[in-house]
Amino acid sequence: MQQHDGPLSRLRRGHEELVLDLLRRNGPLSRGELGARCGLSRTTLYDIVGVLVANGAVVVHAPEATRRRRGRPVERLALNPGAGQAIGIDFARRAVHVAAVNVAHEVVGTASHPHGPGLPLAERIGIAERLVAGLAGDSLRLAALSAIGVGVVGPVPSAPGRPAAKTESDDQSATSVAPDADRTVTPDGALPPAVPDREALARELRGLFGVPVLVDNNTRLAALAESVWGTAAGERDVLYLRLSHGVGGGLVVDGGLHRGAHGLSGEFGHITVDPGGRPCECGGTGCLETVASVGAVLEAHRAAGGTAGDIAEVTAAARAGREPAAGVVASAGHHVGTALAAVCNAVGPGVVVIGGELAAAGDALTVPVREALAAGVLPFSRPLLDLRPAALGEVGAALGGIALVLHRSPLLSRYPQAPDSGEDR
Structure with missing residues (x-):
């Protein structure tokens, strides 16, 4: 049967995205907590949740026996840990740190490797690839890899006249480094000609892993990580x-x-x-x-x-x-x-x-x-x-890269599948 993408279908998809995004941002929630945050009617919310549970995007956690009180036990809904994973990489001044987290906000592995100052970009990317491969040999399922968040040293500005933050529609495509994120601010506040390293970094990582790459300042990402896991x-x-x-x-x-x-x-x-x-x-x-x-x-x-x-x-x-x-x-x-x-x-x-x-x-x-x-x-x-x-120690910024993905990208939940725009490939 041919599927028609009419107004009702788009509305339903929007409701599903809203529920998935709330679980991505907040972790496990009860149906009541979801209802208070999303503003949907009880009937609509229960219908949406039922579909998401049926297709495997959401799982239901029964309450722990020790926490049960009088009345009906309150179940909590969470993103399916097997629905996708995210990698965070921090290219610090003298080390590379990586971390992996599933969509249920569970840290599944971290690793670090120090290096001397001034190491060429290609060698630093090689270190990151080896660290990720090490995690894959333990608990990381690369087949479920959904996105990479990357921290870099120094300012990551937007170009004058462009929005600093990507829009939701931007995040639903193959998101790459933010506009002019490869530029550095000079003392007089001007943006000099683009330095290719960060653009090359995002392009190389997309080539290695075949997923969207989000880039931001690593100390800013460490701040985000401390507010999520730390x-x-x-x-x-x-x-x-x-x-x-x-x-x-x-x-x-x-x-x-x-x-x-x-x-x-x-x-x-x-x-x-x-x-x-x-x-x-x-x-x-x-x-x-x-x-x-x-x-x-x-x-x-x-x-x-x-x-x-x-x-x-x-x-x-x-x-x-x-x-x-x-x-x-x-x-x-x-x-x-x-x-x-x-x-x-x-x-x-x-x-x-x-x-x-x-x-x-x-x-x-x-x-x-x-x-x-x-x-x-x-x-x-x-x-x-x-x-x-x-x-969080030295892996804080790598975890922050993952937090950036979990908070901003709808790609982790497997549904809805957004088309890959192929931008900047």
Whole structure:
């Protein structure tokens, strides 16, 4: 029988997409919770859910016996874990990290491989391919692979005059790197000619795995991951700061990753904290990155007479209260708290998360951060701010790439199948 795609058919498909998207964003929900979020009538919702369960896109979880109360047990609906999987890859400055998650939001594997600075793109992609192959040999089913989310270092802006975020229709096609995401912002704010690496990266990954590729800034993706699986899970307004070889972060606003008008949000490392300080590679002076990045802290430690070979030795010495490490880390923490206070006063997050290698210093870092943060935020905000350490470690940005896919792409649920536009292939 010939199928006709009339108004009623399109309406029904839209309702199915709405239900699938709510489960993708929120994880398992009861029918009542779904109804409160989707706004469909009870009859329509039950009909839609019945079809999705029948075709395998959604599964029903019976309540645990220990949680049952009086009355009829409440079943929860979830995306079928076997309906698809997503891979996240973080091309960090000195390592490649990968993670795999199924559509039910379950992490099925992670892996990392460090490398030296300046490694050519082709070799870094090769590392990613080997790491993914290693996961495939364990628990990852590549036949079910649905999408890849990729984190990269540096700004990932949209071109002037174009929307920063892709539309839903864009996500339903073979989505690739965002417009002009391969460009870097110069100190004067201009966009220089495109650098081919990121475009080549997306094209190469599509060629290897045959699936759509979404690309974003890796620290912004780490922020998203911490709000989905990490220390800020369940929080809707989160400020994340990553103190690594670079300093950056991200904002989760009302449960969604904030990119800004041109996709340039989260560059907290370029907030000025010392007007008379050192020049920064961005063209500014005294940026947070010049005093709180891994390289800056190592340099300050050595200038103070320290002999640590790497940042892990510095943070270990700081945790033990040994000088000069403790003093150097405290100084960096003071600058971090000062910068965070300015951002908190502007955006009002409920949770502040600190990650990256420097966060391994523990209280040696967070105590001065708290002190400077408390001194800088408005008095009535102080008791409302919750400062937490990141929980996901080095694979945070890779998991964030997956969170980007789970939140923005309808391709993971197998239904409806969107045509592959072949864009940028």
